[in-house]
Amino acid sequence: MIPAAFEYVRPSTVDEALRALADGGEDAKILAGGQSLIPVMRLRLAAPSTVVDLTRVSELRGVREDGDALVIGAMTTHSDVVSDPLIAQHAPLIAQATETVADRQVRHRGTFGGALAHADPAGDLPAVALALDAEFVLAGAGGRRTVPAREFFVDYLTTALAEDEILVEVRVPKLAGQWGMHYEKFNRVAQAWSIVAVAAAVRREDGHIAEARIGLTNMGPTPLRATATEQALAGATAGADAIAGAAAHAAEGTAPSDDLNAKADYREHLARVLTRRAVTAAAGIQG
Amino acid sequence: MTAVEDRPATAGPAKEVGQARRRKEDARLITGKTTWTDNLVLPGMLHLAVVRSPFAHAKILAVDVEAARSAPNVVAVLTGQDFKEEQGSIPCAWPVTPDMVNPGHPSVAVEEVNHVGEAVAVIVARSKAAAQDAVELVDVDYHPLPVVVDMERATGANPDLCHDHLDTNESFRWIFDAGEAGTGQNTDEAFAAADVVVRRRFVQQRLIPAFMEPRATVVQPQGDGYTMWSSTQVPHILRIMLAMITGVPEHKLRVIAPDVGGGFGGKLQVTPEEVLTLLVARKLGKPVKWTETRSESLMSAHHGRDQIQHIEIAADREGNVKGLKVHLLADMGAYLRLVSPGVPILGAFMFPGIYKFPAYRFDCQGVFTNKTPTDAYRGAGRPEATFAIERIMDELAVELDMDPLELRRKNWIGAQEFPFTTVAGLEYDSGDYDEATRQALELLGYDELRAEQQRRRETNDPVQLGIGFSTFTEMCGLAPSRVLGSHPYGAGGWEHASIRMLPTGKVEVVTGSTPHGQGHETAWSQLVADELGVPFEDVEVLHGDTAISARGLDTYGSRSLVVGGAAVVNAAQKVVAKARTVAAHLLEASEEDLQFEGGTFSVRGTPGTGVSIQELALATFAAHNFPEGVEPSLDADATFDPVNFSFPHGTHVCAMEVDTETGRVSIRKYACVDDVGKIVNPLIVEGQVHGGLAQGIAQALYEEAVYDADGNLTTGTFVDYLVPSAADLPHFDTANTVHEAPGNPIGAKGVGEAGCIASTPAVVNAALDAVRHLGVSDILMPLTPERVWRAIHQGGDGGDRATAGTNAYGGAQTETTTGVSTPESSLGGDR
Numbered sequence A: 001m002i003p004a005a006f007e008y009v010r011p012s013t014v015d016e017a018l019r020a021l022a023d024g025g026e027d028a029k030i031l032a033g034g035q036s037l038i039p040v041m042r043l044r045l046a047a048p049s050t051v052v053d054l055t056r057v058s059e060l061r062g063v064r065e066d067g068d069a070l071v072i073g074a075m076t077t078h079s080d081v082v083s084d085p086l087i088a089q090h091a092p093l094i095a096q097a098t099e100t101v102a103d104r105q106v107r108h109r110g111t112f113g114g115a116l117a118h119a120d121p122a123g124d125l126p127a128v129a130l131a132l133d134a135e136f137v138l139a140g141a142g143g144r145r146t147v148p149a150r151e152f153f154v155d156y157l158t159t160a161l162a163e164d165e166i167l168v169e170v171r172v173p174k175l176a177g178q179w180g181m182h183y184e185k186f187n188r189v190a191q192a193w194s195i196v197a198v199a200a201a202v203r204r205e206d207g208h209i210a211e212a213r214i215g216l217t218n219m220g221p222t223p224l225r226a227t228a229t230e231q232a233l234a235g236a237t238a239g240a241d242a243i244a245g246a247a248a249h250a251a252e253g254t255a256p257s258d259d260l261n262a263k264a265d266y267r268e269h270l271a272r273v274l275t276r277r278a279v280t281a282a283a284g285i286q287g
Numbered sequence B: 001m002t003a004v005e006d007r008p009a010t011a012g013p014a015k016e017v018g019q020a021r022r023r024k025e026d027a028r029l030i031t032g033k034t035t036w037t038d039n040l041v042l043p044g045m046l047h048l049a050v051v052r053s054p055f056a057h058a059k060i061l062a063v064d065v066e067a068a069r070s071a072p073n074v075v076a077v078l079t080g081q082d083f084k085e086e087q088g089s090i091p092c093a094w095p096v097t098p099d100m101v102n103p104g105h106p107s108v109a110v111e112e113v114n115h116v117g118e119a120v121a122v123i124v125a126r127s128k129a130a131a132q133d134a135v136e137l138v139d140v141d142y143h144p145l146p147v148v149v150d151m152e153r154a155t156g157a158n159p160d161l162c163h164d165h166l167d168t169n170e171s172f173r174w175i176f177d178a179g180e181a182g183t184g185q186n187t188d189e190a191f192a193a194a195d196v197v198v199r200r201r202f203v204q205q206r207l208i209p210a211f212m213e214p215r216a217t218v219v220q221p222q223g224d225g226y227t228m229w230s231s232t233q234v235p236h237i238l239r240i241m242l243a244m245i246t247g248v249p250e251h252k253l254r255v256i257a258p259d260v261g262g263g264f265g266g267k268l269q270v271t272p273e274e275v276l277t278l279l280v281a282r283k284l285g286k287p288v289k290w291t292e293t294r295s296e297s298l299m300s301a302h303h304g305r306d307q308i309q310h311i312e313i314a315a316d317r318e319g320n321v322k323g324l325k326v327h328l329l330a331d332m333g334a335y336l337r338l339v340s341p342g343v344p345i346l347g348a349f350m351f352p353g354i355y356k357f358p359a360y361r362f363d364c365q366g367v368f369t370n371k372t373p374t375d376a377y378r379g380a381g382r383p384e385a386t387f388a389i390e391r392i393m394d395e396l397a398v399e400l401d402m403d404p405l406e407l408r409r410k411n412w413i414g415a416q417e418f419p420f421t422t423v424a425g426l427e428y429d430s431g432d433y434d435e436a437t438r439q440a441l442e443l444l445g446y447d448e449l450r451a452e453q454q455r456r457r458e459t460n461d462p463v464q465l466g467i468g469f470s471t472f473t474e475m476c477g478l479a480p481s482r483v484l485g486s487h488p489y490g491a492g493g494w495e496h497a498s499i500r501m502l503p504t505g506k507v508e509v510v511t512g513s514t515p516h517g518q519g520h521e522t523a524w525s526q527l528v529a530d531e532l533g534v535p536f537e538d539v540e541v542l543h544g545d546t547a548i549s550a551r552g553l554d555t556y557g558s559r560s561l562v563v564g565g566a567a568v569v570n571a572a573q574k575v576v577a578k579a580r581t582v583a584a585h586l587l588e589a590s591e592e593d594l595q596f597e598g599g600t601f602s603v604r605g606t607p608g609t610g611v612s613i614q615e616l617a618l619a620t621f622a623a624h625n626f627p628e629g630v631e632p633s634l635d636a637d638a639t640f641d642p643v644n645f646s647f648p649h650g651t652h653v654c655a656m657e658v659d660t661e662t663g664r665v666s667i668r669k670y671a672c673v674d675d676v677g678k679i680v681n682p683l684i685v686e687g688q689v690h691g692g693l694a695q696g697i698a699q700a701l702y703e704e705a706v707y708d709a710d711g712n713l714t715t716g717t718f719v720d721y722l723v724p725s726a727a728d729l730p731h732f733d734t735a736n737t738v739h740e741a742p743g744n745p746i747g748a749k750g751v752g753e754a755g756c757i758a759s760t761p762a763v764v765n766a767a768l769d770a771v772r773h774l775g776v777s778d779i780l781m782p783l784t785p786e787r788v789w790r791a792i793h794q795g796g797d798g799g800d801r802a803t804a805g806t807n808a809y810g811g812a813q814t815e816t817t818t819g820v821s822t823p824e825s826s827l828g829g830d831r
């Protein structure tokens, strides 16, 4: 369909973008890759008065190292993420999950920051950011602030971003020790969103699981950590039985919805099965 | 003086028929460098946008158009009140019973809306954007009425009514009884005497044709006439029907289907939007364009399938089938469109499949619900029938503890028994079911997969394996006009072609079968190249414009090659006969002494003499030296009316893995051997089979048009209406056996629908075969992972899905993509 009429601004720096956002008032919207925003505008679910297009803000694009952290610019496209050597080295979970996002065309335009700022519960990257304890750097008129992942995702399609703020980058701590990671996605056709997915990062030490971080996709209005499973895994032997036992707690504290693809009880079941599979793969043992 | 190069008379070109020619139309279709209807821009052209009902059933109390009318660049806003005198009703060409109830189908609602997405007003503006903006400004006051969404409730006691002015939700009841028709025994007696009776209730979910190019129509008034371009499968039928509805005389209306991007039956229609575009152009005297959005297409272009099937099969203990009973509820949706009631009736003859049933009874109720009307969708009636028979054969095999293939073999028509008249009264033309099955098993690697299935069962593997069959036939080549007349369909089933020999020896072929992606231009060129002995490249195929192709009945029902191609061949043979007379004159020989080979006439036994048909074209154009009393033209036309249908058949075998932990099914291997008669172009045949398989598999696993309790379509975008892509489909192992159809000069049987008809039951049977030992005997389509998981772990058939759409795009349902939100609806009351 055709979106409602809007003003269009294309700044080239973050400061210009912030000014454009402030000038645009309440109904101004940031446009990143447009893979979520344009469809909702075309369906007239959103009708921003001003669209601030970030595609020319080159400082927002790219991946770099900063001490103990990997810094991913908000405007780094999914396809850049998939092929980035630093991500492959320090956070392969991000690349693996991003590879499951949509199709080649969408990955070519869609961005890491856009996916996180959009905070679709069925989107694949929020749970990954949560599992990796990423930090979100937000720029506003009053300067920059950093928000941990646990506080960034507030509710359904709602984040800690204020209306006049821009997500500029995401800082992912480099993990020390022997970590294995796996993203286990469950959907019906190749280019679709997750019905449920599980992001797992597991640190092994002498045949044991020292630490596990597990993010759940689409098990509630925001991404969630499978806290009970993480606790059960801490210090457990890295074996099939222990993992299965811990994974049985994966749906605790979740609040999944009913839709065409799955009713809540089936989603809870999937969370348990997929958690077992994700942890098993991340721990590098035979299922 | 020759217009073409001399070619030795003996070495004609290799035969074109049978060659895997790449399609000559593809480059322009794929690059879009062609006239899709929406590409057309005419001077002064206005744009339409349609205001659609968010209610499934309501009275229209008032339509306030003032705000929309005064919006920028809006030229007019028109409602049902403006059109009620002139819009007539969308035609139903197939009144299946004399007392069929037809509520009448206004193009724009006047007093009552009966499904979400029904037109209530049209905006006419100077740009598409202006028209779309004004849609939101039209304020319609609705009084909601009870909504009918469930066919069983609609036909039960004291139902709510789909149409306020009718006293029933039943449109028709149509019965075929072989005993009464004299084509079989008494069904009740056959059942009473049988050792075993198996009864099942199958559900054919509602599907959406989902063609790639959305519908679009442009109308240009010219003098006292009109030219309409429309993305339609049926320009010829559309012209006649529009003339009858609107009173524009037929000869003042020219309809053009330019290149059309798919239809699958979904553009075999006279649509409300086509009528409205014409009426608006007539009212305003200006060119007008309407192009739909994908959301509009999903909710307002006609849907397909949607049947509840009660199937009963009777047999003796040894597995000889004794009788078949079918009771259908067929959902018409809210209105009858062009052939809505005919779809299940077309299927009526195919339920017995390839088996020798002595007794058969078919009973169908057409039911109204407050949903988008249903009509033809690839296979139209035959996939539904094939699914039912191929599923119930498996159920009978289980009941008898017999191998499903053994049961089929025992009952199918033997290769030596053709032509065979079935219990439904059809005369099957040719085939060899055993041979196709043998080859399909080999392609699949049947024995190894069975062994693996056994291993997986024994080790209790979480991933189980199953193998499913579909040994199918279908009736194609629609259709003998006399048969259609007896049913009683409103038109004939013939097809027309003409051939024009141009002075330079090039050839124009005009066909009445209007393609919408099938590759007619290539296949027809191959046919004509062989008949006339001219190069493939020298043939141009024209179609789709009623001013160029004056007579035609268009493309559907796997009819184009079988009926339309036959007309082309017959016309070409007439051209050759005329050319022979001219050749005899020029070569000073008698016609009987001429031979025609490789496009050249020569005198038998006199080497070195000869004149090519392309040279004769120029000689005819000049007409200087012409036989006495013969008109100077080689052109010819032909109309072919088949005497019988053709009956492609085949064996499809699917091997399916089922992850019992998650319920996910994935096709491990798929093999099929189809007999489509003579193959004119193997590449096109394979393409049609692949596309058909994709759609048939999609019905089994992915697609469903879901409505919630308020009659909102919750699969209103492609996020929720899941059309699989190549990434979701397996490799297909395909092959063919060839038993030519005796009923047409080509020997072809039709391939457009085969894959779609055959595959669905093979896929479902395979999934069931994988989990039957776990107590599962049926799973509703589509086999979503959730349903499969529930069937395995909770029993039953997987049950109904939740109706709410997924939350991607923030829940893509809005009142413009689906319908209205109430506390009851799955859209949520606070949207």
Ligand SMILES: Cc1cc2nc3c(=O)[nH]c(=O)nc-3n(C[C@H](O)[C@H](O)[C@H](O)COP(=O)(O)OP(=O)(O)OC[C@H]3O[C@@H](n4cnc5c(N)ncnc54)[C@H](O)[C@@H]3O)c2cc1C
Residues within 6 Å of the ligand: A029, A030, A031, A032, A033, A034, A035, A036, A037, A038, A054, A074, A075, A100, A101, A102, A103, A106, A109, A110, A111, A112, A113, A114, A115, A116, A117, A118, A120, A122, A123, A124, A125, A161, A165, A166, A167, A168, A191, A192, A193, A194
């Ligand atoms: C067909 C299809 C399939 C898809 N499948 C999947 C899938 O399987 N998994 C998945 O995870 N996603 C999927 N997506 C969504 C895809 O990942 C999008 O790219 C992503 O959700 C949004 O990224 P974007 O850059 O396009 O953001 P946009 O659409 O441009 O923006 C999305 C929202 O975020 C806001 N925003 C964007 N950038 C910033 C910023 N820097 N600061 C503040 N706010 C910002 C915008 O204002 C807007 O509200 C799919 C999309 C399509 C079209």
